[in-house]
Amino acid sequence: MHQTEKETAELIKQISGSDVKKCMKCGKCSATCPAYGEMKFHPHQFVTMVAHGKVDELLRDETVTRCLSCFACVERCPRGVEPENVVAAIRVLAEREQGGSNFVPDEVPALIAADKEIPQQALVSAFRRYRK
Ligand code: SF4
Ligand code: SF4
Structure with missing residues (x-):
């Protein structure tokens, strides 16, 4: 059965363990991200997209692989949202969709x-x- 965009967003929340609803959109994660210029969507944006259930574009975005997994966004976030975990979950789902190809x-x-x-x-x- 085909999964809806909202269901996929729920899955990303589950896999990441991130409470994206706690985000207050302060932008500190994006301000500290060393891959900011390399990624189409920045940490505060993908957190918001997942919170709003709008994830199809994220899953199609190849620049998400440019995240360096440096955890700067995790350390900087005053709300414990852990944006890096969200990126990691998106990667897992994108790879599953592609069957590893x-x-x-x-x-x-x-x-x-x-x-x-x-x-x-x-x-x-x-x-x-x-x-x-
Ligand atoms: S973990 Fe990824 S998204 Fe977070 S600051 Fe580092 S490069 Fe940016
Ligand atoms: S630092 Fe945390 S609270 Fe601020 S925008 Fe990023 S995820 Fe949201």
């Missing part, structure tokens, strides 16, 4: 066409994974 079967032909020097091992791995 960085691309889906339909994308493979285009990847090969675009990169003539794609390693043979990558093709063999894709073939093994997707022929079942």
Whole structure:
């Protein structure tokens, strides 16, 4: 059964153990984040998005992987919200959705066409994974 966006947000809360509703939007987490310029959504934003049940865009956002897991946001937060735990939970769910792959079967032909020097091992791995 397909999971709704709100259900996914609940799952992120469960996995992270973070009480996102305690966030008072002070922005201290984002102000201290060393990956601020690298990430599309910043700590105070993804905490708010999860609290509001708006997580589909977060799960599609590849820049979330640029989080350095430095825990600066966790240390700085005056409300104990622990934004890093939220990012970690988003990563877990994104990986589950992709089945541990960085691309889906339909994308493979285009990847090969675009990169003539794609390693043979990558093709063999894709073939093994997707022929079942
Ligand atoms: S743990 Fe990630 S989100 Fe938090 S401050 Fe460090 S880089 Fe930024
Ligand atoms: S530091 Fe904590 S309370 Fe402030 S915006 Fe970030 S998560 Fe919310």
